[in-house]
Amino acid sequence: MNDTDAQLDRHAEFEQTIVGRFRGALSDEDRGLMARTFWISDPEALPNLLDRVPARDEVPEIEYRYDVTPPKGKSRPYVRCAHCFRPIHWKGNVARYADGCRLLLGCDCGEKQFGFRWSGREEHFSDRMSRHDLLMRLEGLETALPLLHSFLVMLSEYPGLEGLISLRDELHTKMPELVSLLTRVLHASGGELEITEHIRDVAAEIARDDRQKYAKNPETKPIFISVTKSLGRIAGASFVLEGASPLIDARKLVNACTHLQRRFALVTSRHVLEASALLEEGEAVVRAADGIVSRLEAANKFFGLSNLQAIIQWLRKRMKLTVYTVSQAALARLGEVETVRIERRLIAVPEWSSRKRIGDLLGI
Numbered sequence: 001m002n003d004t005d006a007q008l009d010r011h012a013e014f015e016q017t018i019v020g021r022f023r024g025a026l027s028d029e030d031r032g033l034m035a036r037t038f039w040i041s042d043p044e045a046l047p048n049l050l051d052r053v054p055a056r057d058e059v060p061e062i063e064y065r066y067d068v069t070p071p072k073g074k075s076r077p078y079v080r081c082a083h084c085f086r087p088i089h090w091k092g093n094v095a096r097y098a099d100g101c102r103l104l105l106g107c108d109c110g111e112k113q114f115g116f117r118w119s120g121r122e123e124h125f126s127d128r129m130s131r132h133d134l135l136m137r138l139e140g141l142e143t144a145l146p147l148l149h150s151f152l153v154m155l156s157e158y159p160g161l162e163g164l165i166s167l168r169d170e171l172h173t174k175m176p177e178l179v180s181l182l183t184r185v186l187h188a189s190g191g192e193l194e195i196t197e198h199i200r201d202v203a204a205e206i207a208r209d210d211r212q213k214y215a216k217n218p219e220t221k222p223i224f225i226s227v228t229k230s231l232g233r234i235a236g237a238s239f240v241l242e243g244a245s246p247l248i249d250a251r252k253l254v255n256a257c258t259h260l261q262r263r264f265a266l267v268t269s270r271h272v273l274e275a276s277a278l279l280e281e282g283e284a285v286v287r288a289a290d291g292i293v294s295r296l297e298a299a300n301k302f303f304g305l306s307n308l309q310a311i312i313q314w315l316r317k318r319m320k321l322t323v324y325t326v327s328q329a330a331l332a333r334l335g336e337v338e339t340v341r342i343e344r345r346l347i348a349v350p351e352w353s354s355r356k357r358i359g360d361l362l363g364i
């Protein structure tokens with residue numbers, strides 16, 4: 001860690017995201033936008049609906065959008081359209097005149113009715129709606145970041161990560177040839193433990209015997225056929241394949257999250273569009289944290305008894321290697337001089353109770 005990082009970390013405590021800061025730093029217009037509803041589910045229940053488009057010069061504003069398309073297998077009557085003058089669409093827009101009168105205009109009917117001035121209204125509405133969505137997502141990020149940060153701090157100090165590193169080192173040091181065999185299988189067939197066996201082809205033998213029923217010297221040799229089958233798939237592949245230190249990775253994520261919070265703390269209405277990049281970065285940090293947790297799970301899957309048994313069976317049948325054994329207690333390689341053992345042990349996986357909430361907040 002360099003000096004700047006150390007300094008930044010000292011400030012990290014009081015620079016933690018203060019939830020609610022974001023909305024407070026926005027313009028009144030943006031705050032209004034956040035509170036605004038864009039989609040409604042029951043357009044026909046609105047007051048002041050006109051049956052047909054009135055003879056006025058005014059082009060109404062778009063107030064809401066609706067899509068009441070019923071789910072597959074369900075039915076629902078169409079919504080009345082003021083342009084078509086009958087119930088004919090499920091999707092459409094609610095248009096509102098300055099005096100409060102409203103129209104329901106299905107699909108493209110607003111444009112058919114009002115032309116290019118309506119297209120401008122649609123563009124404006126969509127633009128407001130996407131800004132609203134972005135603001136809501138950013139507010140979600142504001143709530144998610146402290147949760148994510150505290151999980152990452154816990155993860156970076158989690159003893160299981162040391163346990164994972166030492167288990168992995170032990171496997172690589174004690175059984176390097178096994179690691180390279182499994183790595184090859186994982187790269188070649190995604191970890192499928194395939195063996196080829198020669199078995200008697202009884203059907204072919206019967207057919208042959210039938211053909212040579214009257215022959216003087218019938219062929220009687222057994223006929224064999226090659227059959228490829230799988231003994232299973234290597235579980236916990238990332239435990240074997242991934243080499244980076246989960247401890248260093250976790251510390252990097254803490255830093256990434258701290259930097260993200262610091263940058264988010266500067267977002268105001270002026271920077272909302274650029275801030276969408278922070279959402280992607282936040283998502284990337286969450287995914288990387290998922291990756292570390294799943295590496296811990298992968299170690300346990302790899303050392304699962306049935307997984308090791310399948311691997312050992314494959315080594316015997318396919319590679320003619322009989323020196324490996326596994327028991328409840330350990331994976332071992334018998335040697336002429338000494339037997340190498342790796343104790344089977346379960347690595348505790350941290351509980352990430354805020355993961356679901358973070359996922360909901362960030363939409364991942």
Ligand SMILES: [Zn+2]
Nearest residue numbers: 081084106109
């Ligand atoms: Zn219509």
